Each structure stands twice: as structure tokens, then as C-alpha cells.
Amino acid sequence: MSESKKKIEKLSGVKGMNDLLPAEAVYWEQFERAVRAMLAAYGYRQVRTPIVEHTALFTRGIGEVTDIVEKEMYSFVDALNGEHLTLRPENTAAVVRATIEHNLLYDGPKRLWYMGPMFRHERPQRGRYRQFHQVGVEALGFAGPDVDAEIILMCQRLWDDLGLTDIRLELNSLGQADERARHREALIAYLEQHADALDEDGKRRLYTNPLRVLDTKNPALQDIVNAAPRLIDFLGDASLAHFEGVQARLRENNIPFRINPRLVRGLDYYNLTVFEWVTDRLGAQGTVAGGGRYDPLIEQLGGKPAPGCGWAMGVERIIELLKETTPEMEADGCDVYVVHQGDAAALKASVIGEHLRSAGFDVIVHAGADGQAGSFKSQMKRADASGAVFAVIIGDDEIARDVASVKPLRAGAGEGQRSVALDALASHLADALTGDSSSDAADADDGESSGGHTLH
Numbered sequence: 041m042s043e044s045k046k047k048i049e050k051l052s053g054v055k056g057m058n059d060l061l062p063a064e065a066v067y068w069e070q071f072e073r074a075v076r077a078m079l080a081a082y083g084y085r086q087v088r089t090p091i092v093e094h095t096a097l098f099t100r101g102i103g104e105v106t107d108i109v110e111k112e113m114y115s116f117v118d119a120l121n122g123e124h125l126t127l128r129p130e131n132t133a134a135v136v137r138a139t140i141e142h143n144l145l146y147d148g149p150k151r152l153w154y155m156g157p158m159f160r161h162e163r164p165q166r167g168r169y170r171q172f173h174q175v176g177v178e179a180l181g182f183a184g185p186d187v188d189a190e191i192i193l194m195c196q197r198l199w200d201d202l203g204l205t206d207i208r209l210e211l212n213s214l215g216q217a218d219e220r221a222r223h224r225e226a227l228i229a230y231l232e233q234h235a236d237a238l239d240e241d242g243k244r245r246l247y248t249n250p251l252r253v254l255d256t257k258n259p260a261l262q263d264i265v266n267a268a269p270r271l272i273d274f275l276g277d278a279s280l281a282h283f284e285g286v287q288a289r290l291r292e293n294n295i296p297f298r299i300n301p302r303l304v305r306g307l308d309y310y311n312l313t314v315f316e317w318v319t320d321r322l323g324a325q326g327t328v329a330g331g332g333r334y335d336p337l338i339e340q341l342g343g344k345p346a347p348g349c350g351w352a353m354g355v356e357r358i359i360e361l362l363k364e365t366t367p368e369m370e371a372d373g374c375d376v377y378v379v380h381q382g383d384a385a386a387l388k389a390s391v392i393g394e395h396l397r398s399a400g401f402d403v404i405v406h407a408g409a410d411g412q413a414g415s416f417k418s419q420m421k422r423a424d425a426s427g428a429v430f431a432v433i434i435g436d437d438e439i440a441r442d443v444a445s446v447k448p449l450r451a452g453a454g455e456g457q458r459s460v461a462l463d464a465l466a467s468h469l470a471d472a473l474t475g476d477s478s479s480d481a482a483d484a485d486d487g488e489s490s491g492g493h494t495l496h
């Protein structure tokens with residue numbers, strides 16, 4: 041191979057970080073529409089925080105001995121100013137940081153939501169990526185169990201709106217710090233008796249984060265964790281009453297749940313209510329959303345003490361479920377594809393395109409200037425493939441008569457090709473789209489035109 045023909049190496053994306061191509065984006069758009077409608081239905085308002093934060097936010101906010109902080113963060117030193125920064129692995133800490141920084145709670149509690157990419161250096165596999173996406177809510181400044189129940193109801197409504205079944209709710213209470221401390225002592229004493237049988241993670245966490253040992257997925261440890269002292273047995277009256285308040289509201293709303301005493305969640309900031317939405321349809325990565333109450337967090341991050349609770353859902357996992365329930369989701373095609381033949385028509389095509397867009401139509405104008413537009417036949421092929429409802433065709437003949445030919449491309453969009461005065465094109469298409477046959481008035485052969493815009 042000669043020097044000049046040397047093959048240029050192709051670049052690929054970063055492992056565990058996915059491209060989202062149009063065929064899949066259709067599912068994401070449907071999900072995002074549903075999620076925005078659901079969030080609006082509960083009066084939640086959006087916040088957008090940066091993707092990069094100071095590393096200290098996450099070490100302080102999430103906890104030093106969590107999976108995320110121990111081994112999953114994309115952290116780096118900014119070469120230009122030496123700052124220690126991290127690509128956000130989750131967004132609760134950042135939303136709380138922004139709330140404190142902008143004093144958002146000064147005039148009362150807030151219901152907030154966010155959506156966007158998160159980054160964790162994990163082993164990529166189905167449902168587990170290094171860049172993934174979460175939608176989350178944070179209800180800040182509300183102490184009662186009513187809001188815990190509200191954020192759970194929100195998830196159920198979203199599953200219903202998306203037509204997703206088989207997602208079940210698991211619930212637990214982590215109580216308060218002093219209750220956890222008493223349970224922790226008992227748990228450590230118990231785990232010490234079984235120390236030899238623990239796996240490496242278990243041994244490491246025995247003293248640092250024994251609660252997390254209960255969260256293990258190692259099948260060999262299930263008997264040990266099943267018989268371990270249960271946190272729920274260490275809760276005092278106030279914690280139990282809060283937990284009961286959440287459950288009562290779920291029961292009133294006919295939301296089934298299972299209390300899972302081993303549900304602890306992987307982040308340190310939770311107290312009282314914790315929950316996960318789980319499905320069996322995604323293999324090992326079956327948790328589609330998780331959340332709970334994190335009353336200590338705002339103060340921990342330097343704010344005036346205020347309670348909080350929220351959840352985050354993994355969008356990729358929900359998209360997987362959506363794909364299963366609707367294997368063939370087509371993108372909406374455009375309304376109109378403009379086909380043109382000849383130089384004069386090629387010029388006019390862009391004007392017609394703009395006119396129709398102003399009238400509210402989605403329009404693709406066939407591209408290819410100065411004789412490069414291709415044959416009529418090949419343009420019509422493109423028009424068909426585009427999914428457009430109509431082809432609007434202009435050639436020398438149409439230009440001379442100030443008309444366009446309209447050809448329905450989809451069943452139900454009318455019969456046969458007809459000639460329509462340019463002035464009446466928008467109203468003719470609108471009528472044809474809504475199936476109103478009185479559009480005959482718009483036919484160029486009737487002489488009179490009713491369109492408001494002038495295209496000459």
C-alpha cells in the first residue's frame with residue numbers, strides 16, 4: 041500500500057458509553073414526554089446542574105465507604121487550575137448543593153426534578169453502563185410521610201402511563217442514626233461470628249459499612265444475611281409511625297408493596313423510608329428506580345437543616361422494558377416532502393418549505409441544488425421512505441401555473457394526485473390531514489383560492 045493510501049484508523053466511542061441512534065431515540069422521546077407530563081401532574085419543577093462538580097461534594101454527600109465513592113467515580117484534577125473534579129455519578133448531592141447555594145428553600149419547601157447523564161466506572165453489561173441516564177425527583181423541606189408516599193405514587197403513575205407492568209415496589213425503613221447505631225452493634229457482633237464465611241466485600245465492610253453486607257447479591261451469603269438482626273426491629277415509635285404513615289397511603293391508593301428488611305440502598309445519606317422498584321424482566325440489573333428519605337443530607341452539605349426525599353430512575357433500564365412491550369416503535373414521519381424538478385422549482389422549493397413550516401407543518405425539502413436533485417423517480421422514493429404523509433411536487437409546469445401537485449403517500453390521506461394553488465396549499469393540506477373533504481374549494485381548477493399567505 042502506498043504511503044498516500046495508508047488506511048486512516050477509525051475512532052470508536054468510549055467503552056460503556058453509548059450512542060443513541062434515531063431508531064432508539066424514538067423510545068427515549070416517548071419516555072421523556074410521559075415523564076414530563078407525569079412530573080407536571082404533581083407540580084414538580086426542573087433544575088439543571090452541571091455534569092461536573094467538586095469531588096468533595098460526592099465524597100461528603102454520598103459517603104466515603106460506598107461503592108460509588110470507593111471505586112466508581114470519574115475523578116480528575118483540572119490540569120489548568122488543580123481543582124479536584126468529578127463527573128457526577130448521581131444527582132441528589134448536586135441538586136442539594138444548588139438548593140443551598142441559591143437559597144431555594146427560603147420561601148418554603150420545593151418539589152424539584154432533573155434528567156440527564158450520570159457517570160460511574162463500572163463493568164459494562166446489560167443495564168449497566170459507564171454513562172447512563174437518570175430522571176430523578178427531590179422533594180426538599182417536607183418532613184412527613186405524605187411526601188414519601190407521593191413520590192412513590194408518581195412512579196406508579198409513570199409505569200401505568202407507559203404501559204409497563206411487572207414492576208414491583210419494595211419498601212423498608214432505615215430509621216434514624218441512633219437506631220441504626222444500635223442495630224449496627226448487634227449486626228457487627230452477629231457478622232463477626234460468621235466472619236470466616238464472608239466474601240471479600242463482606243469482610244471489608246464488616247466494620248466500615250455492615251448494613252451494606254446485608255445488600256450482598258452473593259448467593260453463598262444469603263443464609264447468613266437472612267438470619268442477621270433486622271434493622272426494623274430496632275426502630276423506635278416515631279420511626280415506626282412514619283413508616284406506617286407511608287404504608288397507609290400506599291394501601292389507600294391500592295399500591296401493592298413488599299417490605300424488604302434487607303433493602304438498604306447503596307448511598308449513605310438515607311434515613312427512614314427507602315424503596316426500590318424492581319422487575320424480573322431485565323436479568324441481574326432489575327432495579328429500575330430507587331429512592332427514599334435523606335433528612336441529614338442538606339445539613340451535611342452545609343445548608344440549614346431541612347428534610348428531603350427523592351428517587352432516581354435508570355432510563356436505559358426503562359427503555360429496555362419499553363422495547364419489550366413495543367418492539368416496533370416508528371418515528372413520526374414528516375407531514376410533507378417537497379419534490380422538485382428544474383432550476384426554477386428548486387429555488388421555489390425552499391420558499392414553499394418555509395411557508396408550510398410557518399403554517400405549522402413538518403416539512404422535508406428534497407436536497408440537491410443546481411441539477412443535483414436526482415430524477416423524479418428517485419425523489420419520490422425518498423419521499424416514500426421519509427414517512428411523509430404528502431409529497432408536494434413542483435416542476436416547470438407547476439411553476440408556470442402557480443400551483444403545486446399534491447400526492448398523498450399514506451392510506452387515509454386522500455385519493456390520487458391533484459393540483460392545488462400555492463396560495464391554498466396550506467389550507468388544502470390541513471383539511472386533507474384532518475380528513476375534511478370540503479377542501480375542494482382549494483382546488484386550483486376552481487379558480488378561487490382561500491389561502492391567507494401569498495407565495496408569488
Ligand code: ATP
Nearest residue numbers: 162167168169172306327328329330352353354357
Ligand atoms: P445497582 O444496585 O444496580 O448498582 P444503584 O443502587 O447503584 O444500583 P442508584 O444509585 O440507586 O443505583 O441509581 C438509581 C437507578 O439508576 C438504579 O436503580 C438503576 O436503574 C440506575 N443505574 C444505576 N447505575 C447504573 C448504571 N451503571 N447503568 C445504568 N443504570 C444505572
Ligand code: MG
Nearest residue numbers: 107108160306
Ligand atoms: Mg451501583
